[in-house]
Amino acid sequence: DIQMTQSPSTLSASVGDRVTITCRASQSISTWLAWYQQKPGQAPKLLIYATSSLDRGVPSRFSGSGSGTEFTLTISSLQPDDFASYYCQHYGDYSTWTFGQGTKVEVK
Amino acid sequence: EVQLVESGGGLVQPGGSLRLSCAASGFTFSNYWMTWVRQAPGKGLEWVANINQRTSGSEKYYVASVKGRFTISRDNAKNTLSLEMNSLRDEDTAVYSCARWPVWPTAVEVWCQGTVVTGSS
Numbered sequence: 001d002i003q004m005t006q007s008p009s010t011l012s013a014s015v016g017d018r019v020t021i022t023c024r025a026s027q028s029i030s031t032w033l034a035w036y037q038q039k040p041g042q043a044p045k046l047l048i049y050a051t052s053s054l055d056r057g058v059p060s061r062f063s064g065s066g067s068g069t070e071f072t073l074t075i076s077s078l079q080p081d082d083f084a085s086y087y088c089q090h091y092g093d094y095s096t097w098t099f100g101q102g103t104k105v106e107v108k
Numbered sequence: 109e110v111q112l113v114e115s116g117g118g119l120v121q122p123g124g125s126l127r128l129s130c131a132a133s134g135f136t137f138s139n140y141w142m143t144w145v146r147q148a149p150g151k152g153l154e155w156v157a158n159i160n161q162r163t164s165g166s167e168k169y170y171v172a173s174v175k176g177r178f179t180i181s182r183d184n185a186k187n188t189l190s191l192e193m194n195s196l197r198d199e200d201t202a203v204y205s206c207a208r209w210p211v212w213p214t215a216v217e218v219w220c221q222g223t224v225v226t227g228s229s
Contacts (some may be wrong), residue, residue: 001172032212032213032215034215036215038153043205043220043221044145044153044205044216044219045219046215046216049213049214049215049217050212050213053214055214085152087153089153089155089215089216091209091212091216094141094158094167094211095158095169096155097143098155099145099155100152101152102152102153
C-alpha cells in the first residue's frame, strides 16, 4: 500500500507568512492528490484536487504543486482563518485511499 | 442545499454492533460514489470504505483493518448510505463521517458533520 507522509507535523507561523506543507508518497503516484483543511469540531474542507486545482470558493492564496512522490501545499500569505490542520490524500485508486497524518498550523 | 446528515452513533461494547446511516438531500444521490472516513480522538483522517453509484453497490472497498467486519451499502431510492459495523474493537472508536465523491478529477467535496462511535470497555 502507498503511504503518505506529511511534514512538518506542526508548523508555527504568523499572519502574513508564506507557509509550505509537504506530502511525500512511498512510491510514485498519479496526480490524484488532494488537500483538505480541518478546523476543530468541523468536517474537512476540500481545498485542492488533482495536485493543483483549486476547489470552488477557495482563496487564491492557496496553491498546490508536485509530481512523482513529492507534493506541496502553499499558503502565500497566512490569514487568521488559516490556522487549522491540513491533510493530503491520494485518491488515485477507488479501491484504496490514503491520507497523510496531518499538519497543524498554529500561531507563532 | 446539499446536505448529508448522519445518525446511529453511540456507545458500544467491544464485540458489539452498530449501524450508521447517512441521509442525503439536495443532489442526485445516485450520481455519486460515497465514502466513509473516520477520525479517532486526537488523530488524523482515515479512509474506511467506498461504494459506487449503483443501487446494488456492486463495487465496495474497505481499509484492511475493517474488512470482514464492516459493510457499506446504499439505497438510492431512499437517498441513504449505511455502514454496518460488527465485532467492534476499541480502536474503532472515532468520529465517522460520510461524504460524497464525484469521481476524478475532483476529490471528496461534501462531508457530513460526523457521528461519534465510542467503545465502552
